Amino acid sequence: MDRRTLLASLAATGATLAAPWARAQGAYPDQMIKWVVPYPAGGGTDVIARQLAEAMRVSLGQQIVIDNRPGASTNIGAEIVARAKPDGYTIMSADNAVLAFNEHLFNKLPFNPSKDFSYIGAIGKFPLALVVNPDFPAQDFKSFLAYAKANPGKLNYASPGNGSPHHLAMEMFKNRTGTFITHIPYRGAAPAMADVMGGQVPCMFLDLASGLSIMQSGKVRVLAIGSAQRSKLLPNVPTLAEVGVPNSEVFAFQGILGPAGLPGPVVQRLNSELNKSFTTPAVQKRFADFGMEAMPGSPEQFFALARAESQRWGPIIKATGVKLD
Template sequence: MQRRQLLQSALALAGASAAPWAFAQSDYPHQPIRWVVPYPAGGGTDVLARTVAEALRGPLGQQIVVDNRPGASTNIGAQLVATAKPDGYTLMSADNALLAFNEHLFSKLPFHPEKDFTYIGGLSRFPLALVVNPAFEAKTLKDFLAYARANPGKLNYASPGNGSPHHLAMEMFKHRTKTFLTHIPYRGAAPALQDVMGGQVPCMFLDLAAGLPVIQAGKVRALAIGAAQRVAALPDVPTLAEAGVPDTEVYAFQGVVAPAGLPAPITQRLNAEINRALAAPDVVRRMKDFGMEALPGTPEQFRAMARAESKRWGEIIRAAGVKLD
């Protein structure tokens, strides 16, 4: 009898201590949600976050406030989120830099992308294309490779900065093709693209989220695209594999993470609502305008993809000797 009373008391105490948190989960969300974007306002990552956040506002019944925290190759925003309370009220846009590149580019990070975040789900991916100034003599990828091999080290390429997907895409391309091009890093995609269009630098890898309009307008010429299949918006542009450079798929991807320890019911709720938002007509249209491909799926699928990308790009980063500290 005494043992039964002790057991009942213990269960009652456990239920009492769990009740507030269980209520918090069942009542989620009951206050506005902060969505951290580790880039300045106005870029592709920011626009996508705001587009999806607006689509989530109705189903979740709460305002989602986008908080831009740029700097240090996403590390400033990432550290903020990694140390936040795992209650579902702090989310973050997470891309290649945070989830695949930085653990290889920096000797020390104040967080680990696999251990310090809860993976909620993917948002989008978009391929990068190798583009040249229209006046550049290479009209095809075969011509480009012939020129690069005849002029080792003399062919410059632009990027938005050291360690960017555009920079590392070219490093992978160089590794696969055994060519040597000289890197000219810029402070952002806009000035890099401006100089390629102006002819100051002949080429770069350009993401379609920013580059599709200028390619279609003929301001740069796309030689090949780093996708598994041709892109519907650019049907005449071959993939890198079709043009003779296999195993060189280069995408920028984005998804959503939260602090580690986010309760499973909240993770599942957010994942389900994000997947539904990605199918909403306004979101589909906006993503199409940016050349993005929706990336719905489970949290486990998003984590597996990100870790596979980290392994793949880690090999390229080590081979190229790229470091950001």
């Protein structure tokens, strides 16, 4: 076989091999997509995922099924996705825990957050607020801090789970205010909120996505918010910086991951549909109701945000001494 014939044969073989993928590119998605949520149903992460899944289902033309896989500080859900086939049919909601915290909290993880995932796109972020049960004796932040300092070890706080943004927010708060408040982890935001409202646990850091309605209704008292500026939804609530705890911005952020090795066209399609979903009235209303700031952008921007937050929180977590294994 001469060189010209060989090259022609190779070209034909390459075209034959590429044809199935070319067809797959044009067909994606052609089956149901599983969206893993590493928290129980009912919390803010779950509600947001379901709202986005419905918006994206319409434009993708395929069913998106939410698969709640809580546990192990989101590591259970993250490991499922990291080990999934990289075909675009298994994705997940990932927050600070997967993206920035756990690599500093665990000596060994079943995944590497910077290498074992395909970053699809950021969803949004929302601040966390320090809240107490309405019957708690502290009426404002100053009196809460005084109470905590006068009663070291006697005050408990709830969180949706070990390693959650809510957990780390309070640990940073304790470190910077010299207080000793005992952590009571729950399996998700909903049961943690229920016990704070019921008075079983007096306080917690609560994200606006899960708790804005109970904050506005008075079912919990909001003492301070961990944003750079006051929230338009809670204009009378001071920031942590305003009440004397500087450099304490605490926010939860979320995005969508898939397993490492997702084909570029699949990533771009999912990213495009995610960004498109932010313009739908239903998603815009949900985000507004939750005090959530949408973060449309590229996969590269999402990856850069996650790595920057990991670098910011690494020294904070080390200073608190929190380890989860």
